[in-house]
Amino acid sequence: MxxxxxxxxxxxxxxxxxxxxxxxxxxxxxxxxxxxxxxxxxxxxxxxxxxxxxNSKEDLMLYYLQEGFDNFVAEHDGDAVKRAGDDVYLLVLYLYQEYLDYCQSMGIEFVSNYYQSKNKALDARSVMGTPDTMNFLLKACAEGLLAAQKAGFVREDWSANDISYDCCSVIKGCVFEWCITDGAIDLNAHAEHMLHAYFTNVVTDRYREAFPFTEPPMA
Structure with missing residues (x-):
């Protein structure tokens, strides 16, 4: 039998x-x-x-992105946390740089079709707690931000989760911009500039004393 x-x-x-x-x-x-x-x-x-x-084609595409991103990180260095050390800004930057590199490897046609306002899978608050790619990035960022708050490197009047959501929104905005310009902008450089601008309101003086936090050139 x-x-x-x-x-x-x-x-x-x-x-x-x-x-x-x-x-x-x-x-x-x-x-x-x-x-x-x-x-x-x-x-x-x-x-x-x-x-x-x-549930939908978008749900399948999210699975497609997740599976591919897992393989992409495994094939590349995938050690953003280790490289960043205690520098929380670099942690967030490195994590999302890997995601942006993957988006570009997928091609603008695929990403443009996925990054649409009707796609509720892009709502960061709705995916928290689900085992998908964006949730992995949200959790990794939130954990790093919480540790940075305890070390006095990040302001404490904002929650680590809220800052993580904000960073996710910054990255999504950069990807949308990349899509609507048909790839005319440098996606990684634009994201680095925008994240740095956001983090100027997040990090503390203690952080600035401990880390370079050099402003990147305009994208």
Missing amino acids: AVKAPRRVKSQNTRKKIFDAAARLLKKHGEDYLTIANICDEAGISKGTFFYHF
Whole structure:
């Protein structure tokens, strides 16, 4: 008698099957061809099966971004926390630089389609507590900010979570700007400039005495 795979394993396999089908469609035909109907045809599944695993195409794209980002970080240095040390500004900058590098590797067509106002997965407050890429960045930033507050490097009248949300909003704004300009701006340089401008209101004099906090050139 054959041993049946646990339901959780079957579910993971089906999600991967859908993910792989979407990846093939993106590579072969581009973003315009990526519809739920086409994904289902490519994966050989029903729409009911698709919606059992994903709430929408945007939900699938979030999964696509998460899986790819995990692989991207693993293939690159992925040690933003170690490189930043106790410098909380560099921690946030390095974490999001990895994310921005990944966005650029995905291509502006894909990212432009994902970064839309109707995509509720981009709402940082709604994804907190879910195991996705943006939540990983939010949590890593919040943890670093909380430690920096305890060390006297970050103002204490703002919560670490709120500052983390703000940083996320800054980065999303930079990505939107990159998309609407069709990649005309230097995304990393623009994000570094904007984060530095924001952190001038976040870090304390004690932080400025301990770290360079050099203002980057205009993007």
